[in-house]
Amino acid sequence: MNLVRNLYLESCFSQKIRPRIVPQTGHQFKGKGQKPGMQLLPHTNKRWLGPGFVVLSGFAFAFMGALIKYLSPSLPSEVIVFFRSLIGIVVVVPLLLRQKVSMRTGVPHLHLLRGVVGFGAMYTFFYSISLIPLSQAVLLSYTTPLFAPVIAWLWLREGMGLKVWGAILTGFLGVVFLLHPKSGTELLTVGGLIALSSGLLAAVALTTIRRMSDTEATTRIVFYHTFISLLASAVLAAISWQTPLLEQLLLLIAIGILATVGQMAITRGYSLAPVATAGPFTYTTVVFAAVMGAVFWGELFDVFTWGGSLLVIIGGILALRAK
16 A cells, blocks of 8 residues: 555656547537547546546545554564565556566665665555554554655655645654554553654655656656565564465455455546545545444544544645645
């Protein structure tokens, strides 16, 4: 899921929406340069089709998170991450071969940085799911839109207006509520900080993508990230290896399939609608995760969690729309 979150924010700015020609069954409209019996699909319809795909991706990612949480008590997070990376490379390699993209690059250091922080974002997200409520882990990892403008401002010298600063402050106020202590002895929840670090690392990965997007093909970026993640997860999995049972193996495959479905859906969604329209719907993942967490694990929110969640979502949406 973190791979997708890193890439969709970058790709959506370069997409141009074009009207689609569809057969006409009833009333015919004939415009200049238009063939009889054909009509232009209204642009607004396509804009709302995009959010529909984003909502579909949200369900897929939330379901994936629920399966990860189900497996976490019986399988080490390192093993789960390894199988997720293994399935990812199986998906990426055929795309690479079909598109005949060269693997030569002039910025290997940026690919290494993107791969390492991308792997870190995925690993910390998977691990946090085993420590805190599912929806809270998802929400804190979705703070990427709050971190990304700051990192881009420091690294790429991209401008930040008052609207962006306001969105970031709103979002991080919500983070403070989400990380409120459960008892008088702990200042911050460990699981919450780990999930938050996932959002930070994903923002670094996103900024790295922006840094090399002028010269590097998207497929090449995805391949190096997936390959580095596979190598890193293989090392960690070897240290704490546990052979999955048949049921666990099937669920690990399902996690990979759901991640692929989510990636395809969100890519399609952001090719049909601009970020200002589709961006807010990415947070439906949190809604689906909250429902699944309540139904399967009895995870209920207190007033701090509800208030913090609302502020983070508002801040994230404002940041997406502002940028």
